[in-house]
Amino acid sequence: MKKSQSTSLVQLTELRQNKGSPILDEREIRLKISRNNDLKLGRVLNIGCEEASLKSIIAIDVSTVKIGISRLGEVHAVRGSTVLKEHRSVKISRTRPMIVLGEISDSQLSFELEEQLKNIKSARNSMILLDGDLNEMMSVSRPLGLTGFLNSTGSVLISVSKSFVNPFIRLPDEVDASPFIGEILNGRSPREYLVRLRPGSPLLKVEAYPEVELDELSSMLASLILIDGVEYGYPETLRIAHIYSKILQVEVLTLRCILQRKFGIEVLREIDNRKMLLGGFWS
Numbered sequence: 001m002k003k004s005q006s007t008s009l010v011q012l013t014e015l016r017q018n019k020g021s022p023i024l025d026e027r028e029i030r031l032k033i034s035r036n037n038d039l040k041l042g043r044v045l046n047i048g049c050e051e052a053s054l055k056s057i058i059a060i061d062v063s064t065v066k067i068g069i070s071r072l073g074e075v076h077a078v079r080g081s082t083v084l085k086e087h088r089s090v091k092i093s094r095t096r097p098m099i100v101l102g103e104i105s106d107s108q109l110s111f112e113l114e115e116q117l118k119n120i121k122s123a124r125n126s127m128i129l130l131d132g133d134l135n136e137m138m139s140v141s142r143p144l145g146l147t148g149f150l151n152s153t154g155s156v157l158i159s160v161s162k163s164f165v166n167p168f169i170r171l172p173d174e175v176d177a178s179p180f181i182g183e184i185l186n187g188r189s190p191r192e193y194l195v196r197l198r199p200g201s202p203l204l205k206v207e208a209y210p211e212v213e214l215d216e217l218s219s220m221l222a223s224l225i226l227i228d229g230v231e232y233g234y235p236e237t238l239r240i241a242h243i244y245s246k247i248l249q250v251e252v253l254t255l256r257c258i259l260q261r262k263f264g265i266e267v268l269r270e271i272d273n274r275k276m277l278l279g280g281f282w283s
Contacts, residue, residue: 039165041194042183044172045218047225054223058155059083059129059237060116063245064104067252068267070259075267076100077255080112081244082120083237085227090237094244099255101265117149126155127220129238134159134191134207150210156220157209160238165194165203179225181218193217197225201233 062080069075081094095115120128128150134157150157175182177200184192184205191207193214208217229236259265 039169039187039194040185041172042185043214044175044180044182045214046175047179047181047195047197047218047221049226050219050222051226053219054127054227055125056084056086056123057127057129057224057227057235057237058085058120058123059235059241060113060120061131061238061241061245062112062116063242063247065247065252066270067099067255067259068269070101070265070267072101072265074101074103075259075265076104077247077252078104078112079245079247080116081241082116083241083244084120084123085237087227090240092240092244097247097251097255099259123155124153126153127224128155128157129235129241130157130159131162131238131242132159133161134189134209147210156212158220158224159207159209160235161205161207162234163205165205167203169194169203179221181214181221183214195221196233197221197230197235198233201230204234 060080060082062078064076064078067075067077077097077099079095079097081092084091095112098112120126149155172182177196179196179198181193181195184194187205189207191209191211193206193208195204195206196202197204212220224230224235231239256267259267
């Protein structure tokens with residue numbers, strides 16, 4: 001009689017039953033330290049509370065959401081919003097959701113950005129805030145003449161990244177918990193900076209277009225702090241723009257009904273095969 005061979009496979013039911021026993025042994029853990037993502041800072045300046053050199057702060061955000069799948073392919077919705085803040089007034093505008101049949105492309109985002117730029121044609125000497133990657137935004141917005149708009153109005157474009165910045169990064173000795181801006185020497189572009197906008201607040205990465213001197217950019221960020229308020233160390237205008245551009249789940253359901261009733265297009269919820277196959281072991 002052939003002896004059965006032992007196997008290393010473990011039944012999922014056994015894992016659930018033996019909750020008290022650790023799945024991993026400390027001897028099995030491997031540790032590898034990589035220094036590739038360490039930021040190298042150049043010149044650093046403190047951001048002072050001087051008189052605002054800018055007239056207004058403008059924040060633009062565009063949100064997309066996948067509604068589902070139809071016989072015509074993927075179905076998405078796009079919406080943008082603009083927040084214009086001056087010293088004593090705030091103006092908020094947003095577009096109605098635009099339904100896109102097929103994959104989201106730069107042309108749809110470009111169209112929505114163009115709609116938002118119509119709201120700020122009269123803006124002069126302003127800071128325009130965007131959420132996301134500046135290189136992607138400029139490649140999408142170049143056909144809109146955004147570069148010419150910035151030059152003609154004396155405005156500057158600042159992209160703010162919400163991506164995590166290691167709080168244990170080693171800062172120069174002259175930098176304390178107060179607001180500052182520092183050049184990132186090993187960034188993706190020479191326009192990338194590390195900033196803190198509120199005492200003790202999280203660190204943020206920002207990019208500026210067109211390129212400006214560090215002293216001038218520090219003065220602009222001082223205007224941002226005075227006009228915007230930067231609650232929690234993040235521009236309040238950009239946070240409001242994100243909230244107003246967000247497409248809620250109840251709106252997704254409404255858009256599905258509109259497509260079904262008005263256009264006869266049935267939209268099904270996309271099935272996540274990974275979640276279906278792996279269940280609770282996929283999150």
